[in-house]
Amino acid sequence: MKSFSDRLADAVRRNASPVVVGLDPRADRLPPPLACDAAADVCRLAEAYELFCREIIDVVANSVAAVKPQSAFFEQLGPPGLAALHAVIEYARAKNVLVILDAKRGDIGSTAEAYAAAYLGQSSAWKADSLTVNPYLGGDSLAPFVAAAHQQQAGLFVLVKTSNPGSADFQDLQCEGRPLYRHVAARVEALAAEQLGECGYGSIGAVVGATHPEQLAELREAMPHAWLLIPGYGAQGGGAQDVASGFDAQGLGAVVNSSRAIIFAHQRPEYARFAPSDWQRAVEEATLAMRDELTANN
Amino acid sequence: MKSFSDRLADAVRRNASPVVVGLDPRADRLPPPLACDAAADVCRLAEAYELFCREIIDVVANSVAAVKPQSAFFEQLGPPGLAALHAVIEYARAKNVLVILDAKRGDIGSTAEAYAAAYLGQSSAWKADSLTVNPYLGGDSLAPFVAAAHQQQAGLFVLVKTSNPGSADFQDLQCEGRPLYRHVAARVEALAAEQLGECGYGSIGAVVGATHPEQLAELREAMPHAWLLIPGYGAQGGGAQDVASGFDAQGLGAVVNSSRAIIFAHQRPEYARFAPSDWQRAVEEATLAMRDELTANN
Numbered sequence: 377m378k379s380f381s382d383r384l385a386d387a388v389r390r391n392a393s394p395v396v397v398g399l400d401p402r403a404d405r406l407p408p409p410l411a412c413d414a415a416a417d418v419c420r421l422a423e424a425y426e427l428f429c430r431e432i433i434d435v436v437a438n439s440v441a442a443v444k445p446q447s448a449f450f451e452q453l454g455p456p457g458l459a460a461l462h463a464v465i466e467y468a469r470a471k472n473v474l475v476i477l478d479a480k481r482g483d484i485g486s487t488a489e490a491y492a493a494a495y496l497g498q499s500s501a502w503k504a505d506s507l508t509v510n511p512y513l514g515g516d517s518l519a520p521f522v523a524a525a526h527q528q529q530a531g532l533f534v535l536v537k538t539s540n541p542g543s544a545d546f547q548d549l550q551c552e553g554r555p556l557y558r559h560v561a562a563r564v565e566a567l568a569a570e571q572l573g574e575c576g577y578g579s580i581g582a583v584v585g586a587t588h589p590e591q592l593a594e595l596r597e598a599m600p601h602a603w604l605l606i607p608g609y610g611a612q613g614g615g616a617q618d619v620a621s622g623f624d625a626q627g628l629g630a631v632v633n634s635s636r637a638i639i640f641a642h643q644r645p646e647y648a649r650f651a652p653s654d655w656q657r658a659v660e661e662a663t664l665a666m667r668d669e670l671t672a673n674n
Numbered sequence: 675m676k677s678f679s680d681r682l683a684d685a686v687r688r689n690a691s692p693v694v695v696g697l698d699p700r701a702d703r704l705p706p707p708l709a710c711d712a713a714a715d716v717c718r719l720a721e722a723y724e725l726f727c728r729e730i731i732d733v734v735a736n737s738v739a740a741v742k743p744q745s746a747f748f749e750q751l752g753p754p755g756l757a758a759l760h761a762v763i764e765y766a767r768a769k770n771v772l773v774i775l776d777a778k779r780g781d782i783g784s785t786a787e788a789y790a791a792a793y794l795g796q797s798s799a800w801k802a803d804s805l806t807v808n809p810y811l812g813g814d815s816l817a818p819f820v821a822a823a824h825q826q827q828a829g830l831f832v833l834v835k836t837s838n839p840g841s842a843d844f845q846d847l848q849c850e851g852r853p854l855y856r857h858v859a860a861r862v863e864a865l866a867a868e869q870l871g872e873c874g875y876g877s878i879g880a881v882v883g884a885t886h887p888e889q890l891a892e893l894r895e896a897m898p899h900a901w902l903l904i905p906g907y908g909a910q911g912g913g914a915q916d917v918a919s920g921f922d923a924q925g926l927g928a929v930v931n932s933s934r935a936i937i938f939a940h941q942r943p944e945y946a947r948f949a950p951s952d953w954q955r956a957v958e959e960a961t962l963a964m965r966d967e968l969t970a971n972n
Binding site (some may be wrong): 400402448488504510 | 746750791839840855
């Protein structure tokens with residue numbers, strides 16, 4: 377199997393799309409055909425989440441670089457939610473859609489090894505193609521994830537500069553001459569450069585929010601070999617111009633996530649023309665519109 | 675219900691013990707009566723994990739402040755592992771043993787809300803008494819966890835200074851006049867002081883490793899209202915003297931975790947006198963020995 381980095385590049389090229397659709401199901405925003413009483417029956421709700429995500433995967437399979445299930449919303453339902461997450465990942469893989477599992481894990485030693493063995497690659501329990509991880513615990517906490525990623529042809533996205541306003545609290549602190557996020561970025565770049573794919577990028581990438589365009593440009597330069605996963609597009613306020621500096625001349629090097637604006641597109645005024653039973657068409661149109669916005673200047 | 679802070683103080687006093695036993699089951703270290711082939715049947719292994727943890731809870735219920743299931747080892751088994759984790763937490767609560775779920779979650783906005791709703795308190799899916807969280811994403815990423823903790827009479831332990839050598843990489847960086855971990859500690863202290871229990875501590879605590887005795891003393895002083903959860907005792911090298919500065923004059927203010935040295939005590943030479951079928955007695959003796967070490971100077 378190719379490296380995660382090259383599989384991601386292939387998906388971007390094949391679908392002419394750097395779009396990542398975030399799978400963040402929520403009981404109170406499901407399309408009417410899938411609505412169910414969250415309080416009454418958590419197992420039915422978990423089934424609704426699974427069906428919702430499967431339908432989205434069907435619709436976006438040929439217009440996205442990857443899907444990004446957000447583990448939190450599945451964990452919120454307890455064990456039935458996690459069975460649904462497992463089924464969603466399996467479904468995406470069967471449809472040849474790359475999965476970036478957004479779980480922001482991080483721990484040390486054998487615990488980090490357990491997380492890596494849990495999530496990364498075909499031989500893991502969850503079989504994700506890649507995983508988001510949190511760097512706060514330091515380089516030796518990332519090492520087991522990196523080792524597993526390389527061994528399993530899987531990928532990582534390390535949090536570097538997140539899209540929320542509070543990311544400034546610690547990530548922007550000036551530490552020994554540069555912001556903390558630059559220290560983390562230097563570590564990510566070194567890890568990315570260890571094993572480069574044919575596309576020129578490694579399988580160890582970085583999360584950099586769309587809401588900080590100047591820092592995105594700075595971090596693109598600081599991590600020339602790292603894929604950037606850019607959240608914060610759409611609902612959080614980032615636009616196409618804000619993320620433009622993430623891409624190289626071939627349109628590679630970055631993928632851009634949108635969750636709510638796509639998966640709940642049926643609730644957006646511009647897609648009110650679709651009947652509730654046609655919510656998938658709203659998802660489809662919102663995905664294609666985002667792809668067009670992002671690739672208009674290519 | 676009392677606040678998490680006061681329930682923790684009650685447990686420390688009732689059992690005269692600041693010991694937290696980490697529930698980190700591993701297939702290759704289960705006691706012989708519970709051994710099963712990990713590769714052959716993950717469901718049987720998950721059942722073995724559950725039984726192993728339940729037996730440990732039975733043995734330590736009256737000699738610990740809390741138990742700390744490590745989510746990673748359950749996640750490693752996929753959905754059956756998480757069903758086991760759910761059952762273990764339920765069992766501990768039924769036995770009136772406090773649960774600190776070690777999952778090191780962290781995210782922003784509605785995702786952080788989902789994690790908090792997943793884990794914290796009796797009305798959540800997982801019903802943990804408290805949760806470890808990662809501060810890298812900033813103050814607004816902690817806020818939903820804090821709000822839920824206060825509402826659910828639950829607790830948090832925010833990673834401040836972890837026990838691994840690599841914790842120096844980012845946590846020790848000098849940022850605007852002091853190490854990063856002190857910036858995080860200042861935030862934790864402010865959150866802890868917002869709602870104090872009768873015991874004098876808040877329900878928002880901090881993780882500070884036993885492997886850094888000087889920083890532990892410094893951080894005890896910097897966070898006078900925060901419970902400290904101290905990992906790194908035993909297998910990672912910290913001893914009773916290393917953690918002594920964590921406690922106040924009443925023996926409160928800190929709890930000390932040991933995982934492997936207790937739950938796999940049947941493999942330690944000093945407990946070789948117990949038959950394999952008596953592995954629970956090795957756990958019991960190791961727990962009592964740790965309690966005695968920690969309270970010898972009180």
